[in-house]
Amino acid sequence: MHRGLCDFLIEIVGNSLEADATLVEVLWLQEGDTLHMRVCDNGRGMTQEEIKRLSDPYFTDGRKHIKRKAGLGIPFLVQTLELTGGSFSVESQPGTGTQLDCTFRLDHIDTPPEGDMVAALLSLYTMDGPYELTVLRKKQDGSTYEMKRSELIDALGELETAGSHELLKAYLTSLEQG
Amino acid sequence: MGKLTLEELKKLRESKQKEMSLRDTSDKNVHIIIGMGTCGIAAGAKDAYSAFVDELAAHNLGNVTVKQTGCMGLCHAEPTVEVIMPEMPRIIYGNVNAQVARDIVRKHVLGKILVNDHVFDRPAIDIVEGGGN
Numbered sequence A: 001m002h003r004g005l006c007d008f009l010i011e012i013v014g015n016s017l018e019a020d021a022t023l024v025e026v027l028w029l030q031e032g033d034t035l036h037m038r039v040c041d042n043g044r045g046m047t048q049e050e051i052k053r054l055s056d057p058y059f060t061d062g063r064k065h066i067k068r069k070a071g072l073g074i075p076f077l078v079q080t081l082e083l084t085g086g087s088f089s090v091e092s093q094p095g096t097g098t099q100l101d102c103t104f105r106l107d108h109i110d111t112p113p114e115g116d117m118v119a120a121l122l123s124l125y126t127m128d129g130p131y132e133l134t135v136l137r138k139k140q141d142g143s144t145y146e147m148k149r150s151e152l153i154d155a156l157g158e159l160e161t162a163g164s165h166e167l168l169k170a171y172l173t174s175l176e177q178g
Numbered sequence B: 001m002g003k004l005t006l007e008e009l010k011k012l013r014e015s016k017q018k019e020m021s022l023r024d025t026s027d028k029n030v031h032i033i034i035g036m037g038t039c040g041i042a043a044g045a046k047d048a049y050s051a052f053v054d055e056l057a058a059h060n061l062g063n064v065t066v067k068q069t070g071c072m073g074l075c076h077a078e079p080t081v082e083v084i085m086p087e088m089p090r091i092i093y094g095n096v097n098a099q100v101a102r103d104i105v106r107k108h109v110l111g112k113i114l115v116n117d118h119v120f121d122r123p124a125i126d127i128v129e130g131g132g133n
Helices: A004-017 A048-052 A073-083 A118-126 A149-154 A160-178 B006-021 B038-043 B045-058 B098-110
Strands: A023-032 A036-039 A086-094 A097-105 A134-137 A144-148 B031-036 B065-069 B081-084 B089-091
Touching: A004 A023, A004 A036, A004 A073, A004 A097, A004 A118, A004 A149, A004 B038, A048 A086, A073 A086, A073 A097, A073 B038, A086 A144, A118 A160, A134 A149, A144 A149, A149 A160, A149 B006, A160 B006, A160 B031, A160 B045, A160 B065, B031 B038, B031 B045, B038 B045, B045 B065, B045 B098, B089 B098
Parallel strands: A023 A134, B031 B065
Antiparallel strands: A023 A036, A036 A097, A086 A097, A134 A144, B031 B081, B081 B089
């Protein structure tokens, strides 16, 4: 089980990139007692049969780990949502992409805390590969910001070295605290 | 701290690059790879990642490459981190929390000494290319 809600975001965006997405859009919106997460990608998508088995921990597409018959990412997410009164939906078309929506109930005592968003965003923007990622974030206080990976690469030159990660972390911290 | 703009971020990068160009660049060949599969995430891999970024910055090791990967096959020992650098064996460390991440930077990367209690073997056979066949 994940300790923070933002851990689920790392998980789902990781899934998008593993599905060969080159474009990922994230909404992370706090509205009162709810937090809405949307991850929309242009990856390879899923069939109806695959969608039906998404919350089965013994199902995986088998591409990543040969012989391994477990896929725990989405089952963890669905389990958390079921235990805390949240909601989950996914729409997908093979060859087109996937949109995953879920709503966390922040007023439920068993809902994990949001977690360290700076560390989560740092991870999201520095995954491997040439992908565009846009995050639109609305915080508890109503303030919003939007950030594109291509703009970060433009400002920092690259996102692979510790030097650029240090600056990215400082930038993300300023957005979170500002 | 107020909100930084992208323009300010760019200027920070430029001044950092000038500063780095004056230094030794032997850290350029150091690679730190953090397992960010479901098992790693659940065990706190992003905290280790964040600690690596801070510790590398504290020691002016800005040229080190830091990457993320999926599960390395050592789910029981997550978070796992692989370190590849000259003059040292290729090592996978396990149970890497923020403190261990700092130890890896100080001892392994800078001191060229293994962090013994956290050394693990190569990944499990089922994730090796070809499934171990």
